[in-house]
Amino acid sequence: NAGVTQTPKFQVLKTGQSMTLQCAQDMNHNSMYWYRQDPGMGLRLIYYSASEGTTDKGEVPNGYNVSRLNKREFSLRLESAAPSQTSVYFCASRPIGGLAKNIQYFGAGTRLSVL
Amino acid sequence: DAKTTQPNSMESNEEEPVHLPCNHSTISGTDYIHWYRQLPSQGPEYVIHGLTSNVNNRMASLAIAEDRKSSTLILHRATLRDAAVYYCILLMDSSYKLIFGSGTRLLVRP
Numbered sequence: 001n002a003g004v005t006q007t008p009k010f011q012v013l014k015t016g017q018s019m020t021l022q023c024a025q026d027m028n029h030n031s032m033y034w035y036r037q038d039p040g041m042g043l044r045l046i047y048y049s050a051s052e053g054t055t056d057k058g059e060v061p062n063g064y065n066v067s068r069l070n071k072r073e074f075s076l077r078l079e080s081a082a083p084s085q086t087s088v089y090f091c092a093s094r095p096i097g098g099l100a101k102n103i104q105y106f107g108a109g110t111r112l113s114v115l
Numbered sequence: 116d117a118k119t120t121q122p123n124s125m126e127s128n129e130e131e132p133v134h135l136p137c138n139h140s141t142i143s144g145t146d147y148i149h150w151y152r153q154l155p156s157q158g159p160e161y162v163i164h165g166l167t168s169n170v171n172n173r174m175a176s177l178a179i180a181e182d183r184k185s186s187t188l189i190l191h192r193a194t195l196r197d198a199a200v201y202y203c204i205l206l207m208d209s210s211y212k213l214i215f216g217s218g219t220r221l222l223v224r225p
Contacts, residue, residue, distance in 0.1 A: 004158075031211065033212075033213075035215075040217070041217060042202060042215030042216050042217050042218060043159065043213070043215040044215070045212055045213070045214075048212065050211075058212065059214075090158045090159070092158070094211060102147060102149070102164060102206060102211065103161045103164075104159075104161065104213060105161070106158030106159050106160065107158055108157060108158055109156075109157070109158050
């Protein structure tokens, strides 16, 4: 079972460069989420997509854009990377029905350094 | 969103029970109590959740105070693999957005 797959696992960028973090889930979940985690802190929500075709801002959306490409894929784009965006990024998905409707399933993360 | 308060760290011996406390004095009637844990260098994983009654699953037990202002995650026999940061999170049924605090770092001594 692949679950939630994130690519790449590691990335180093220079200030001002752009990149897209990819996330795909194979569990037929409707909702997907992007979080960032800075050292020693809990996760903070960047953007989420309640269903295919919809996206909404979370707690820390500035400097990011997202695309819900289809039901499986939810990408996070940094248009002009800044050192403050150095973090570990996690993608998650959630079913909207059934006994597991309140449970989020997380990927392994992308570790991003911006120099 | 209602806040939770957890100790920064706790220690336990291997194969002993562990009780991880969480205070949530401003919890509302529709807030579910969720626990996630994060093993080193991994994404968070769901542990257990409940609303009013105590809950058990294969990973842990969740004891909820009668007034719901506090709860305790119980690991019945800690193993080295249980060393992780444990997050107590309140989740409105209609919100589905997890608000993470800084959690409790559990150290398990062999």
